[in-house]
Amino acid sequence: MDLTKQQLGKIYAKALMATAEQAGVAEVVLEELSGLVHQVLPKVEHLEDVFDSPRIPPAAKVALIERSLKGRVSDLLLDFLRVTAEHDRLGCLEAIEAGAHQHFNELRGRVVVEVHTATEIDSTIQSKVESALKSALETEVDLEAMVKEDLIGGMVVRVGDTVYDASVAHRLKELKRDMVMESGAKVRKTIDQFVSG
Amino acid sequence: MKFNADEIATVLQREIEQYETEVDVREVGTVLEVGDGIxxxxGLSGVMSGEMVEFxxxxxxxxxxxxxxxxxxxxLGDYLKIKEGDEVRSLGRLLSVPVGEAVVGRVLDPLGQPLDGLGPVETTETRFVETAASGVSExxxxxxxxQTGLKAVDAMTPIGRGQRELIIGDRKTGKTTVAIDAILNQKGTGMKCFYVAIGQKDSSVAEVVETLRQHGAMEYTTVIISGSSSPAPLQYVAPYAGTAMAEYFMYKGEHALIVYDDLSKQATAYRQLSLLMRRPPGREAFPGDVFYCHSRLLERSSKLSEELGGGSITSLPIIETLEGEVSAYIPTNVISITDGQIYLQxxxxxxxxxxxxxxxxxxxRVGxxxxxxxxxxxxxxxxLTLAAFRExxxxxxxxxxxxxxxxxxxxRGYRMVELLKQKQNAPMHVTDQVLSIYAGTNGFLDDVPVDKVREWxxxxxxxxxxxKxxxxxxxxxxxALSxxxxxxxxxxxxxxxxxxSV
Structure with a gap:
């Protein structure tokens, strides 16, 4: 993970989303940006390298953007990409996209919540979890369900940097720790009880 | 003796049955890079400075x-087991170490874990490793x-309870010996002693522990070790951990003596950490706050007021100089913090x-x-007489x-110098010191040949x-000498x- 890129991406994303929100096209711009990053970028070989390379002058990058995207994306996004290219920050496009999503969610008061379970959960449970989280967090929830087998059972919910862990794996770990610490001490204290002869 | 396995199994079974957990809430982050102790x-967006995290x-x-x-x-431990991408959780508490009577007589690492193979430290009490020093009114x-039991020290640079007296000198000039003699002389005074070894060879520390044991000093002494092979963070934390253990006794109204052997190595460990953390280097590449690192440590040695029980921590920090260079950065810093120094040449x-x-x-400076x-x-x-004699x-x-x-x-000068010499690990009672110095300064030794003075x-x-x-x-x-x-x-x-007759 490149922290500098991430930091820059956040700043560019904030500017983009604020402008798009003002123009009332935030959803459209975000969708187009996501398409660009997730569908176009992986398909065209070396495009990322071109964007990242300092050998290619920014002017050439601007020209490339204009030639290939004019009329195919909204004007606002095109302008934004042009500015980004002029500043030679096209290499941060992925980070910008991630930052834009985050910022958009913040604007709409939505929170991304990751739910990890040991086995796949059906939609009824998922919607139950979602409504429970909604009332607990008092915001709209964007639920992402994932399967992680080593949890054994139970559920782990992650909101931002905070993790709510009710998995069996974690409980077993805690139990082991307590047994080693406390029971060990108890056995040592009343050692006579455990040995005979 | 037969081990009763069934009995143990029953106890464990009961533990499992009674076991209950709540949902564990934690703040997490991801490891981006690991290197030399850092x-x-x-992530960890809500973590606070100095907060503990767990890998x-x-x-x-x-x-x-x-x-x-x-x-x-x-x-604080083995960093080789940590990988990129590992989840790090914040624990929401500050670093603390076990304190109390249970630590006395033990050999511990800076986190309070035993190194002497005598079983776990059985105490429920802990103290924060980093605490603010007591204020002026306290x-x-x-x-x-x-009493250090050394004639030269007790007569010329007397140390009081609550004082910070620096022991400074080149390598192999007997700095540790002075400190160890001071610990040996505390036998029977109720004073609790702490010896913090920072960045020392493990063989020398083992020797010190053996000396203390042989002289029966381990009964009232705790040894805290972070040797030269321990990672820099542990070397940095060790003196604070030792002080936390000593503070327990000070706030109980008892007296403690703590030896930091030595603070130049701690400063080096702190420099390593700071440079790896990309904090800007200053003089001799030490970070700007290396002074604060020592001053906040030594400020915790104090004599409490009677209302607070009158307890004290006396500290004997040790600094190793290079080629007698006392005007280097760390020596001048620590000289300016402490209440005096014993300079060994x-x-x-x-x-x-x-x-x-x-x-x-x-x-x-307490005099x-x-x-x-x-x-x-x-x-x-x-x-003054001795200084004049040297001239x-x-x-x-x-x-x-x-x-x-x-x-x-x-x-007279030759005889006084001879009289102030003292054997290693043989601290003297203060009355004996007074009597022999009295004899020396009043000329009773003038007719004794110089090489017979110690015998006399x-x-x-x-x-x-x-x-008599x-x-x-x-x-x-x-x-008093009425x-x-x-x-x-x-x-x-x-x-x-x-x-x-001589």
């Missing part, structure tokens, strides 16, 4: 640097003496003057307030003829402890001299 972590391998860390997009963590001036050491204390530049009256009376002016001695080496007066001063002294001290036990006890009890006692002492010396 890790850079992404999946069970190793703990401390949030050290809070940056815009990452957190710099110092790793203290009182240093007034009670702390290699040339004196090799000339056989041990402890190799240079009386001219060793000082104690006479931390001496018993008798010692104050006999040692007053001793420091005369240099002059006399030119081989000029000297007048009788100067010759007499020189002879040994015989004299044992004479006073046996034949009454005078010895009187002096010990009164702690005219009456002085007369008795003079009489005793004369009686001894009449029966002793």
């Amino acid at each position: 890790a850079r972590v992404h 999946p391998s069970g190793v703990n860390g401390l949030a050290f640097n809070l940056e815009e997009s990452s957190v710099g963590v110092i790793i 203290r009182q001036p240093v007034c009670e003496p702390l 290699p040339d004196l050491f090799f000339a056989g003057v041990r402890p190799a204390m240079n009386a001219g530049i060793s000082v104690s 006479g307030a931390a001496q018993i009256k008798a010692m104050k009376k006999v040692s007053g002016g001793l420091r 005369l001695e240099a002059f006399a080496q030119l081989g000029t003829d000297l007048d009788a007066m100067t010759q007499q001063k020189l002879d 002294e040994e015989a004299f001290v044992s004479f006073m402890n046996t034949t 036990k009454d005078v010895w006890e009187k002096l010990t009890e009164e702690k 005219d009456e006692i002085e007369k008795e002492v003079v009489a005793a010396i004369e009686q001894f001299k009449s029966g002793y």
